[in-house]
Amino acid sequence: MTTLTKEMILLPSFLATKWNPSCGGIATFTGIVRDHHQGKGVLYLDYECYEVMAEKEIERIIAEAKIKFPVHSVRILHRTGRIEIGEIAVAIEVIAEHRDEAFKACRFSIDEIKRRVPIWKHEFYTDGSNEWVRCDHIHEGAQ
Amino acid sequence: MIHVTVLFFASLRESFGTAQETLTLSEGSTVGEAIQFVLKTHSKTSNHTLPILSAVNSVYASSDQQLTDGDELALMPPVSGG
Numbered sequence: 001m002t003t004l005t006k007e008m009i010l011l012p013s014f015l016a017t018k019w020n021p022s023c024g025g026i027a028t029f030t031g032i033v034r035d036h037h038q039g040k041g042v043l044y045l046d047y048e049c050y051e052v053m054a055e056k057e058i059e060r061i062i063a064e065a066k067i068k069f070p071v072h073s074v075r076i077l078h079r080t081g082r083i084e085i086g087e088i089a090v091a092i093e094v095i096a097e098h099r100d101e102a103f104k105a106c107r108f109s110i111d112e113i114k115r116r117v118p119i120w121k122h123e124f125y126t127d128g129s130n131e132w133v134r135c136d137h138i139h140e141g142a143q
Numbered sequence: 144m145i146h147v148t149v150l151f152f153a154s155l156r157e158s159f160g161t162a163q164e165t166l167t168l169s170e171g172s173t174v175g176e177a178i179q180f181v182l183k184t185h186s187k188t189s190n191h192t193l194p195i196l197s198a199v200n201s202v203y204a205s206s207d208q209q210l211t212d213g214d215e216l217a218l219m220p221p222v223s224g225g
Contacts, residue, residue: 031225047224048153050217053201054224078224090225110225118198118217119224120153132154134193135223 003058004051006081009088014077016093023072023095027102029110031090033083037133041126042085049080050118061112069105071096076109078119145170145212149181152219158189168210174199175206177216193220 072095096102121133198217
């Protein structure tokens with residue numbers, strides 16, 4: 001399964017075209033690039049990625065979500081490289097028999113992506129400055 | 144002696160001025176010891192103060208994990224994807 005892409009993510013083509021007839025709920029999350037961050041205007045951002053590990057980590061998150069919640073499928077696609085305002089940074093789709101597990105697995109997936117997938121956001125601002133966005137997550141791997 | 148490839152990402156890569164280097168360490172060296180070695184090596188040019196995450200061969204590793212010859216050690220600032 002493709003989990004990373006340098007190409008623009010288009011929601012209609014990302015969402016599954018076939019589903020299991022026993023499933024009545026599809027939950028999706030779409031993360032989009034905002035035009036501001038902590039009072040600064042954002043021009044665009046650039047995602048650096050440790051690709052080999054990011055792919056594995058996303059696959060682990062998908063596997064864990066499917067063990068943790070009774071869902072039919074979980075799909076995740078994360079953008080890398082330069083992204084413009086309004087473009088999709090990450091897309092998640094969970095298909096389940098019922099809405100509750102679909103929502104829960106979707107929430108679990110985005111939270112785990114933010115906590116542990118090795119991708120770093122480099123923001124470029126309208127005032128000409130740029131910054132690596134700091135997210136001080138607690139992680140067991142931190143020294 | 145063992146040889147370990149160290150990868151640096153994002154602000155760490157910029158701060159250290161390199162994306163990759165090879166370390167020669169004594170047998171039984173740990174991830175934590177490798178990090179201390181790297182920080183010492185780059186102490187004159189870098190004032191990196193963020194926590195450092197580490198992964199060995201694409202799996203998050205604790206500081207007491209032992210390294211073996213040929214390992215790929217990734218040193219990373221806290222992640223900010225999603």
